[in-house]
Amino acid sequence: MTIAGFIVRNALRNKRRFLLSVSSVAMSLFLLVTLQVALRELTNPINDEGSTLRIIVRNKVSLAQPLPARQLPTIERIPGVAAITPFSYYGGLYKGDEKFTSFAQFAVDPARALDLLSDARVPPEQMQAWIADRTSAIVGKMTADRYGLKVGDRMPFTGQIYPCDLEFKIAGIYQGTADDRNVMFHQKYLDEALGDPGTVGTWWVKASSVEEAPLVTERINKAFANTSAEVRAETERAFQLGFVSMWANIKILIGGISMVVVFALLLVTVSTMSMAIRERFRELAVLKALGFRRRELFAFILAESFGLATLGAFFGAGGAWLLYRTLDMPKLTGGMFVVFEVTPQMLALAFTIAAVLGLLSAVAPMIGVARTSVVQGLKTLD
Amino acid sequence: MALPLRYSFRNVLIRWRSTFATVLGIALVVFVFVLLQSLAAGIEKSSGNTGDSRNIMIVRKGSTAESASLISRENLREIQYFEEIARNERNEPLISADVLVLVSLPRIDGSGEANVLLRGISARGVELRPQVQLVAGRWFTPGKREIVVSSRMAKRFANFSLGQSFKAGTASLTVVGWLDGGGSAFDSECWMDADECRSLFERDLYSSFLARPVDEAAGAKLLARIEADRRFKLKAEKEVAYYQKQTMTAAPIKWLGGFLAIMMSVGAVFAAMNTMYASIGARTREIGTLRVLGFRRRSVVAALLIEGALLALIGGVAGCAIAYLWNGYTTATMGFETFSEIVFEFTVTPRLMGEGLIFAVIVGLMGSFLPSVRASRLPVINALKSV
Numbered sequence: 143m144t145i146a147g148f149i150v151r152n153a154l155r156n157k158r159r160f161l162l163s164v165s166s167v168a169m170s171l172f173l174l175v176t177l178q179v180a181l182r183e184l185t186n187p188i189n190d191e192g193s194t195l196r197i198i199v200r201n202k203v204s205l206a207q208p209l210p211a212r213q214l215p216t217i218e219r220i221p222g223v224a225a226i227t228p229f230s231y232y233g234g235l236y237k238g239d240e241k242f243t244s245f246a247q248f249a250v251d252p253a254r255a256l257d258l259l260s261d262a263r264v265p266p267e268q269m270q271a272w273i274a275d276r277t278s279a280i281v282g283k284m285t286a287d288r289y290g291l292k293v294g295d296r297m298p299f300t301g302q303i304y305p306c307d308l309e310f311k312i313a314g315i316y317q318g319t320a321d322d323r324n325v326m327f328h329q330k331y332l333d334e335a336l337g338d339p340g341t342v343g344t345w346w347v348k349a350s351s352v353e354e355a356p357l358v359t360e361r362i363n364k365a366f367a368n369t370s371a372e373v374r375a376e377t378e379r380a381f382q383l384g385f386v387s388m389w390a391n392i393k394i395l396i397g398g399i400s401m402v403v404v405f406a407l408l409l410v411t412v413s414t415m416s417m418a419i420r421e422r423f424r425e426l427a428v429l430k431a432l433g434f435r436r437r438e439l440f441a442f443i444l445a446e447s448f449g450l451a452t453l454g455a456f457f458g459a460g461g462a463w464l465l466y467r468t469l470d471m472p473k474l475t476g477g478m479f480v481v482f483e484v485t486p487q488m489l490a491l492a493f494t495i496a497a498v499l500g501l502l503s504a505v506a507p508m509i510g511v512a513r514t515s516v517v518q519g520l521k522t523l524d
Numbered sequence: 525m526a527l528p529l530r531y532s533f534r535n536v537l538i539r540w541r542s543t544f545a546t547v548l549g550i551a552l553v554v555f556v557f558v559l560l561q562s563l564a565a566g567i568e569k570s571s572g573n574t575g576d577s578r579n580i581m582i583v584r585k586g587s588t589a590e591s592a593s594l595i596s597r598e599n600l601r602e603i604q605y606f607e608e609i610a611r612n613e614r615n616e617p618l619i620s621a622d623v624l625v626l627v628s629l630p631r632i633d634g635s636g637e638a639n640v641l642l643r644g645i646s647a648r649g650v651e652l653r654p655q656v657q658l659v660a661g662r663w664f665t666p667g668k669r670e671i672v673v674s675s676r677m678a679k680r681f682a683n684f685s686l687g688q689s690f691k692a693g694t695a696s697l698t699v700v701g702w703l704d705g706g707g708s709a710f711d712s713e714c715w716m717d718a719d720e721c722r723s724l725f726e727r728d729l730y731s732s733f734l735a736r737p738v739d740e741a742a743g744a745k746l747l748a749r750i751e752a753d754r755r756f757k758l759k760a761e762k763e764v765a766y767y768q769k770q771t772m773t774a775a776p777i778k779w780l781g782g783f784l785a786i787m788m789s790v791g792a793v794f795a796a797m798n799t800m801y802a803s804i805g806a807r808t809r810e811i812g813t814l815r816v817l818g819f820r821r822r823s824v825v826a827a828l829l830i831e832g833a834l835l836a837l838i839g840g841v842a843g844c845a846i847a848y849l850w851n852g853y854t855t856a857t858m859g860f861e862t863f864s865e866i867v868f869e870f871t872v873t874p875r876l877m878g879e880g881l882i883f884a885v886i887v888g889l890m891g892s893f894l895p896s897v898r899a900s901r902l903p904v905i906n907a908l909k910s911v
Contacts, residue, residue: 159798166794173787203693203725204639206591206626206863233592242772242860303592305584370694370726374628387636388858390865395563399556399784406552406788410795413545417802 149445156418160450163414167454167499168461170403170410171492175462177400178488183481185386185393192261193320193378194352197359198229199345200381202372205231208341210371220361222354223347225257228329230343234299234308236289245285245323247299249332250346258348259326261319268293268314278313279327286315297325306335347375404495411454412503415447419507426511427519440508447507448500455496459489527819527827536834539803546792546799547839550887553788554843554880558872559850560781561879564774566855566871571770574708575763579652580746582733583766585757589861590766591624591641594729599756608742608749609735612651618736620649623718625725626864627692630682640681641864642671642692642714644721652734656710661686661701664716669724671716672701676854676867693724709767712859712866734763772860789887796891800832804899811899812907821900828896829889836888840881847880848872 154160199217201207208230217226230249235242252273264272264280272278281291291297291312298309310327329342347362349355355377362375376384386393419426426439463484471482536543575581582603583593603609604617611617623644628637647666650656664670678684678699689698697716705711718730737743743762750760804811814824851872859866 159801162794162798162801166791166798169787169791169794173784173791176787177784202628204626204628206639207693207725235588300586302586302588305586305594307586372694384637387631388638388865390638390857391855392857395560399560402552402556403788406549406791409545409549409552410791410798413795414798417798 153446164454166410168458171455171458172462174403175459175488181396195349196378197347198381199373199375202374211340222350222358224350225348227251227254227346228342229346233303234301237298247325249329250326251329262316263318264314264316272313276328276331279310279325280314280316282322282324283317284322411499415503416506423519427516430516443507444504447504451496451500455493459492527823532827532831535831546796549792549795550836550839550884551842553792554840554884555846557785558847558876558880561876562870562872564778566868567774568771569871570868571767574767577764579763580735581763581766582758582760585759590732591862593731608737608746610738618648620646620652620734621730622732623721624731632682639864641862644718646718655706657704659702659704666717669697670700671697672703673714674711675702675704676711770861792887793891800892800895804895808907808910812904815904824900825896832888832892833885836884840884844877844880
């Protein structure tokens with residue numbers, strides 16, 4: 143029998159215990175990975191090429207405060223601005239949704255939005271149809287699939303933020319952006335319904351290059367300083383990170399719970415390992431008597447606990463990876479999470495924790511073995 | 525014949541070293557469960573605690589949140605003279621036309637900005653909300669750019685101390701007082717004069733009206749009258765009923781709490797099974813002896829199940845105790861209805877602790893069921909022979 147074979151046999155001698163230990167480690171690591179994914183979704187917004195170029199201009203007071211439509215020509219003239227469109231969050235409740243609609247609807251200027259939506263793929267004839275008809279809208283593929291919508295269908299909404307109900311005709315379906323859920327429609331249509339108040343929600347600006355982007359934001363902020371509607375211009379990424387700050391203590395809470403899970407995991411593995419070693423003190427004493435040296439015994443113990451923990455990580459973290467790849471998470475969570483992705487970093491974290499776990503849980507039994515003399519060990523009853 | 529309870533109980537105590545990890549594991553599961561549910565309970569308590577049962581709130585038809593509602597001044601002019609609305613000793617109608625504005629303000633710890641709900645109230649606004657008390661400074665002077673902030677928000681946002689001022693819109697507001705909402709949703713608000721607020725943020729319209737009817741019957745009449753009048757596109761409901769519905773933020777937290785508890789408890793069941801198998805394995809001879817003495821199989825199973833349940837119960841009590849340390853601790857997150865920071869307390873209720881304990885016992889029973897069945901099935905002779 144080889145040494146490796148000896149270790150494997152030893153680990154598997156109580157199959158039930160081995161299975162239970164591996165499962166509980168796997169379960170905990172699965173949970174840990176799930177929490178990490180959720181935390182990342184909440185705190186680390188989607189980052190794509192366009193989001194470093196896109197700048198969002200909102201009222202300095204807050205996002206809920208509108209901006210005057212007259213700002214458009216001023217921003218357009220600012221050097222480094224490649225494109226601009228109004229971008230107003232309509233916040234309607236889609237027909238049939240009780241209290242909460244999981245996708246957003248934005249009022250834009252379609253002709254101008256083309257440049258800003260460069261990563262959205264829409265058939266050109268659909269794009270033309272959208273621009274031509276001011277009651278029409280384009281819909282993200284995820285939303286279209288979820289509600290079984292196709293070109294030509296109508297989408298009625300009840301206004302929750304604006305005091306007007308709108309109905310759009312679907313002119314096209316887009317895909318390829320970081321979040322293919324939104325509905326985009328004509329700002330003019332919204333203005334008409336509201337009696338032309340001369341305001342927009344925010345401006346969406348595209349900088350001519352990544353290097354220009356910070357300069358452009360600064361210029362926009364300056365252009366409206368000391369006016370009746372001061373603005374806050376920031377890159378889309380910074381804007382999204384602003385939302386993260388609003389989650390406040392919830393972030394810390396999820397982080398804390400992850401720690402608790404890891405700790406619980408440690409307890410389980412440590413206790414199992416010491417259980418496994420305690421019941422074979424006599425054997426280890428025999429091995430010692432046969433001439434195996436202490437560090438060889440340590441290696442046996444270490445290999446076993448290490449193997450157990452890594453196997454748990456393999457099933458737990460690997461299982462999470464596989465599960466979230468196969469499951470349709472946006473659908474399952476009602477659109478709360480768009481991308482539920484297990485990153486390589488998370489897998490690495492899970493395996494690192496498993497490795498540390500394996501080491502730590504071998505320590506206590508090793509001390510026990512080191513302290514026990516051969517005679518004492520041979521005398522031990524279970 | 526059943527084994528005495530004492531057998532199970534003493535077993536738990538004697539083998540405490542080997543069962544310690546299991547107990548702690550279960551304690552952590554219960555802790556996470558109770559803690560998360562206490563957050564949701566805190567949000568629900570704060571919204572359930574808000575409002576005066578006599579008051580009626582009027583918002584735009586179709587708006588789900590007060591902050592998204594718009595009502596004109598013309599509506600105010602008409603409604604305030606309704607005979608259903610009570611008057612104070614100076615014969616002024618008890619109605620407040622409020623305007624709600626979200627203002628993005630920096631946090632005190634410099635970790636970014638968050639939306640704060642600013643409420644502009646009319647002269648009767650304070651009188652209509654007796655649960656809101658001034659705890660420091662004074663109320664704002666109508667017509668001045670002064671603001672009274674919630675004392676709990678003052679700990680979270682920069683420049684909220686008395687005498688300090690912060691910029692909002694085109695002007696700056698001076699903090700003249702601190703209010704305390706008595707654990708209600710008003711603890712997440714800042715109050716100022718409604719008309720100053722409207723001019724500062726260029727609002728032609730009010731957000732909501734809050735009115736006090738003469739009596740219960742007049743209240744019902746007022747609700748019906750506003751609903752029936754076609755000129756107003758308004759919705760009237762009891763103030764308490766409106767706030768009671770503001771618990772959308774609690775739903776995902778509850779869901780998360782349940783999800784985590786179930787997932788973690790699966791792990792805990794595995795661990796408990798491990799411990800019980802080992803503990804039973806170590807006393808095979810003892811169990812054999814019990815059988816020889818005439819104890820039935822089901823008595824042995826029952827005793828071991830009780831042992832597992834007791835073990836889990838100890839864990840559950842410990843978990844509840846750790847979670848209880850957080851009780852009353854103030855925390856905050858973004859409210860889904862208002863889109864602003866809401867402040868609330870961890871609220872560990874007896875009901876939650878009860879649920880946590882039941883949860884623990886179920887984990888214990890599930891963890892010890894298979895091991896105890898196995899123990900009872902051991903052939904007596906073999907059991908006695910084992911070392």
